[in-house]
Amino acid sequence: MAFSPLMRELMDALRVLPGVGQKSAQRMALHLLERNRVGGQRMAQAIQSALDRVGHCQRCRALSEDEICALCLDERRDNSQLCVVQGPQDIFAIEQTGYRGRYFVLRGLLSPLDGLGPESIGIPQLLQRIADEGFAEVILATNPTVEGEATAHYIAQSLQDNGILVSRLAHGMPLGGELDTVDGGTLTHALAGRKAMEL
Amino acid sequence: MAFSPLMRELMDALRVLPGVGQKSAQRMALHLLERNRVGGQRMAQAIQSALDRVGHCQRCRALSEDEICALCLDERRDNSQLCVVQGPQDIFAIEQTGYRGRYFVLRGLLSPLDGLGPESIGIPQLLQRIADEGFAEVILATNPTVEGEATAHYIAQSLQDNGILVSRLAHGMPLGGELDTVDGGTLTHALAGRKAMEL
Structure with a gap:
């Protein structure tokens, strides 16, 4: 079954969002139309206002x-x-x-x-x-x-x-990182930038 | 730093989408405003048209x-x-x-x-x-x-x-499922509904 033209257009349009693929777009479109039309209305208006006025x-x-x-x-x-x-x-x-x-x-x-x-x-x-x-x-x-x-x-x-x-910004080990998982470049920077410990 | 009111409203509004939390909403809002205003415009219109006309x-x-x-x-x-x-x-x-x-x-x-x-x-x-x-x-x-x-x-x-x-619809083992990970209820249905093998 083909989706109706407006549904298809809505699903395609939702895919401009980062991280949204075909399946998520379908779920989002059905959610907006079936469960939260008020939220969908608010979203359409918020996008429009932001596009019109945020520079x-x-x-x-x-x-x-x-x-x-x-x-x-x-x-x-x-x-x-x-x-x-x-x-x-x-x-x-x-x-x-x-x-x-x-x-x-x-x-x-x-x-x-x-x-x-x-x-x-x-x-x-x-x-x-x-x-x-x-x-x-x-x-x-x-x-x-x-x-x-x-x-x-x-x-x-x-x-x-x-x-x-x-x-x-300083380069070095991320907090909580592990020596054997961090990449070589980062470790090189961390070693070169080592600091005397303050006791 | 607080986001501007329209940005905040856009991020809040995007959270009506299923599976979208605060961090995703922020990323989506910045993406629409910074990288894809044409796509954002299309999305706002698609939502509006679908809400107005899909029943x-x-x-x-x-x-x-x-x-x-x-x-x-x-x-x-x-x-x-x-x-x-x-x-x-x-x-x-x-x-x-x-x-x-x-x-x-x-x-x-x-x-x-x-x-x-x-x-x-x-x-x-x-x-x-x-x-x-x-x-x-x-x-x-x-x-x-x-x-x-x-x-x-x-x-x-x-x-x-x-x-x-x-x-x-029949109940039973999902294709590719494993006996030791499927729940007891499903396995009970699968056993009760067993069929003679066709050779």
């Missing part, structure tokens, strides 16, 4: 429905530190560490093969903002992947004559 | 945007068999077996404690349809749970004087 903060480039986001407007935050992340989701991860400085979202990483150069990921805006706001430290928190390292390296080089402290 | 087939009670669904209108199907299922998703499961008769969707099971009596799950309509359409066999394909069995039993009793063959 990017002009200062940090995070997702925001205002021109300048709440975090950038918050005067209690530390204006001496700027943390550079590759995507808006990383802000939430860094916030959980207790960091209370400022942010800049690259929204991508340098990837010459994909045609992503410094302009595509907002590096000119980043450098302009650093020049304008006088941060004491810029923390490069891109992921420790090839592109993440290359992007961090590029930004660090662009800042090398500014007298600003440019730092990178 | 229930007046004959089989499956989800349909027409008064009578395509399956009920299909004249090539076998009019002698009616398969009774508890929800519309079960139709798709039964279709995969090659069954080509008619369907009736209860949309629920008898559950006196929850106030679900025969009327709530459409048993009067079912009996009326059976009386009108003259099926030779009614297959009760509710799930083999307490409520599913009770519902099947109730329907079978209501039909016992009609001279219609009323059948129930």
